[in-house]
Amino acid sequence: MDALIGTQVPRQRLTDPASAIVALEQALPGLALHRRTASAGIDWARAEEFLNTELPSDYKLLANSYPSLVFGDFFCLGFPNPGQERAWAEDPEDLEILAEWCADAELSIPLRPFPAPGGLLPWATSNQGDYFLWSTTGSGPDDWTVTVASRNGGWWHYTGGAVQFLADLISGHLELWELPSVRPQVEAF
Template identity: 55%
Template sequence: MDDFAGTQTPVRRLTDPTEAIAALELAVPGLASLRLPAPAVINWPALEAGLGVNLPADYKLLCEIYPPFVIGDFLGVGAPTPGCEDAWVQGTREELETIADWCKEADLTVPLHPYPAPGGLLPWAGSTQGDFFLWTTSPADPREWTVTVASRSSVWWHYTGGAVQFLAELVGGVLEPWALPRLCAEVAAF
């Protein structure tokens, strides 16, 4: 049995991080009220050196202008705390161990592997139910990375847009939430 639900593709991929944030703010109107008074100063070079890879600009912008938040009391998007980038890298490495186990257990026609394997999966968000929202780290340019969803119910699927656009389209009802609940647009900082 194959646990792969399929691939969803945006009508138009949003490559400008500001445009992706605007789409998310439109889908989640309360998000704008959580904006930080000043952008967080995250040491991205140190964090990315610790991970061994550069991260997508839309995600970095999201982390700089918003605190960690949860959408629909389900999907949590964390962010590195300035000055604690090493702890964030360590937490990501620990999540990669769990993802490695999930990849081994998944019954997928095309096997998936955690980062740092070529094109490996790297977590960027999670759910309160234990689902993972991951980047597929291929091709080499992070602006072109796509999203892979690994649900707790063992259903995996892909979205060929970026992380912030994924959030906007998932909450906005554009995407079929395969193996995930439909999300309401309520948002809260955590």
């Protein structure tokens, strides 16, 4: 039997990347302690060339403002290191796992991994094997929404961007469909 996929909608979608980061810093006050004093210097044009797509502005601003992060000893958000954009963009492991999950999911509307049109592109994971993905549909990457693929087999959408999703997840504004609560703690790595 095909399952329907649920959708959660933010109270208001934050379209300004800086506003999304402010919302995340408000949800997690300790985050600001990890803010870089200068931009990370990631060559986004190079990373996007290897991915063959542009990436959302909120994600790029967060990556240039902060090192890779772990939230609540659960949510793992890694960024490319300057000079290693190609290796980061061409790492196939997550897409291979995602392709298997998409094939196994019994959803009413089949999902496919990127680079399929509208495909799912991983941007974060959990330490329990969950995937946080961009649904690459819309007029451009700043219109992309989040899809959650739980290791427990649950799939759902969030109609905001990645950074706003993190803010809403940590602040408790989201229902935790198939996810544990995320403590408002952060570590940089």
